[in-house]
Each structure stands twice: as C-alpha cells, then as structure tokens.
Amino acid sequence: MRIATWNVNSINARLETVVRWFEEESPDVACLQEIKCVDAAFPAAAFERLGYNVAVHGQKTYNGVALLSKAPLEDVRAGLPGDDGDDHARYLEAVVSGPAPIRVAAIYLPNGNPIGTDKFAYKLKWLDRLHNHARELLALEEPLVLAGDYNVIPEPADADNPAGWAGDALFQPESRGAFRALKWLGLTDAYMAADGAPGGYTFWDYQAGAWRRDHGIRIDHLLLSPQAADRLTGVVIHRDVRGRDKPSDHVPVVAELRP
DNA sequence: ATGGTAGACCTTCTA
Numbered sequence: 001m002r003i004a005t006w007n008v009n010s011i012n013a014r015l016e017t018v019v020r021w022f023e024e025e026s027p028d029v030a031c032l033q034e035i036k037c038v039d040a041a042f043p044a045a046a047f048e049r050l051g052y053n054v055a056v057h058g059q060k061t062y063n064g065v066a067l068l069s070k071a072p073l074e075d076v077r078a079g080l081p082g083d084d085g086d087d088h089a090r091y092l093e094a095v096v097s098g099p100a101p102i103r104v105a106a107i108y109l110p111n112g113n114p115i116g117t118d119k120f121a122y123k124l125k126w127l128d129r130l131h132n133h134a135r136e137l138l139a140l141e142e143p144l145v146l147a148g149d150y151n152v153i154p155e156p157a158d159a160d161n162p163a164g165w166a167g168d169a170l171f172q173p174e175s176r177g178a179f180r181a182l183k184w185l186g187l188t189d190a191y192m193a194a195d196g197a198p199g200g201y202t203f204w205d206y207q208a209g210a211w212r213r214d215h216g217i218r219i220d221h222l223l224l225s226p227q228a229a230d231r232l233t234g235v236v237i238h239r240d241v242r243g244r245d246k247p248s249d250h251v252p253v254v255a256e257l258r259p
Numbered sequence: 260a261t262g263g264t265a266g267a268c269c270t271t272c273t274a
Contacts (some may be wrong), residue, residue: 206263
C-alpha cells in the first residue's frame with residue numbers, strides 16, 4: 001500500500017497537474033494540504049473518476065485538507081481536538097478500511113512566521129495539541145500514519161542552507177523541539193527510517209530561483225506508529241514534479257507499506 | 260541587491 005502526502009497550493013489552480021500525477025502513480029491513499037477552497041468547491045469528481053473515495057475539510061481562500069482513498073474511508077474526523085476556537089481547516093483523520101485497516105491523518109501545520117508574533121504562538125500551541133492527540137491515537141496500538149506539511153525543518157541536514165533559515169519559524173528551536181517530542185512519543189519519521197539521505201527536500205520556494213539552485217528544505221513528513229513502521233518498505237520523494245509546468249512549491253512524498 | 264513568485268482576492272494577506 002502506497003500512502004502519499006502533497007501540499008498542492010490550491011487544488012483548483014493545480015487540478016491538471018495533480019490529476020496527471022495521480023494517473024501516473026495511482027497511490028492507494030493521499031493526504032492533500034492547502035487545497036484553498038471550501039468543501040463544495042473541491043473537484044471531487046475528478047478523483048472519483050480515478051476510483052477514489054474523497055473526504056474534505058476545506059476553508060475559503062486559505063488552508064484546507066483532503067483525504068483520497070481507493071478503499072472506503074470510515075470514522076472521518078475533521079479538526080484537531082484541543083481548541084474549539086480554532087477555525088483553521090488543518091486536520092482531517094479517517095480509517096482506511098480493508099483487511100488491515102490503517103488510520104491516516106492529513107496535517108497542515110501552521111507556518112508560524114514571523115517569529116515573536118501570535119502566529120508563532122499559534123504554531124507552538126497547534127504542535128502541543130497535535131502532541132496530545134497523537135498520544136491518544138498511539139494508545140490504540142494501531143497502524144497510524146500522520147502525514148502532511150509540518151512546516152518544520154527537523155535537522156540542519158534537511159535544508160540546503162540552514163543558516164538562511166535561522167530566523168524562520170520553520171527552523172526555530174521551539175519548532176524543532178516540539179517535532180522531536182512528537183517523535184519521542186513513539187512515532188517514526190518514515191523518510192529517515194527508510195533512507196535518511198541528506199538533500200531529500202520536499203519544498204522549494206517560488207522566489208529567487210530556489211528550485212533552479214536547489215535551495216530546498218524537507219518539511220513534508222510521514223510519521224508512523226510502531227504498527228505502521230513495522231510495515232514500512234520505502235519512501236520516495238517525487239522531486240521531478242517540482243520541475244513541471246505550473247508546479248506546487250511542494251512535491252509529493254510517498255511511503256510504501258507492506259500489506 | 261531589503262529583492263524575488265504564486266494564489267485567492269477587494270487591493271492585501273499568506274506562504
């Protein structure tokens with residue numbers, strides 16, 4: 001079973017690009033972020049045609065996440081618990097049904113820039129809420145995949161130019177520490193477990209020729225419970241997608257799990 | 260060099 005995560009930066013602006021990739025790769029499950037539309041504006045039919053079941057947690061203009069799965073989705077839950085006043089659409093969780101059911105969440109973690117503002121405080125609060133929720137999910141002792149745009153650069157090796165990110169919310173000690181704490185709960189970073197090679201970037205800014213110069217960062221992650229990590233056979237970052245026409249600034253990351 | 264690009268949108272915010 002292959003599970004993908006991809007921040008598409010507007011599903012409607014990107015539909016042709018995204019559908020083409022789905023036709024080529026045909027992942028079993030996909031977590032999409034930054035769909036940038038309300039539920040009703042999500043182009044569900046384009047994916048249903050390809051055999052996918054669709055769950056959407058959308059929002060006007062900003063954020064928005066979706067889950068696509070060839071197998072039916074059960075126990076769909078929208079929104080990260082822990083703050084009833086949070087109206088951003090950044091979390092969608094469901095169980096992919098089948099002989100070996102697997103719980104999957106699509107995550108779009110707050111960017112948090114600039115540091116020293118309420119935006120950065122919101123990011124850290126969100127990380128803390130994710131920590132609490134992940135702890136509860138891990139207690140179920142089930143196969144679990146928390147996949148998405150974490151907006152966290154875990155280590156210096158995950159950036160082309162770490163010094164250039166020193167003042168950025170994605171590389172603050174608090175952000176990195178919260179990401180480590182999440183892993184210490186018992187979650188495995190699929191890319192590091194399967195490969196770990198430096199330079200496995202997943203995002204290149206649109207500006208200043210970042211792609212051309214390979215000024216990338218690794219911020220799109222799949223975190224696996226022990227029951228999912230036991231089944232991990234590999235991770236592929238679809239880097240070439242960044243060089244196509246009308247690209248997202250992020251590329252798909254795909255984890256393969258044994259049936 | 261205080262820039263650069265992209266998307267949704269009421270002319271600015273978010274990334």
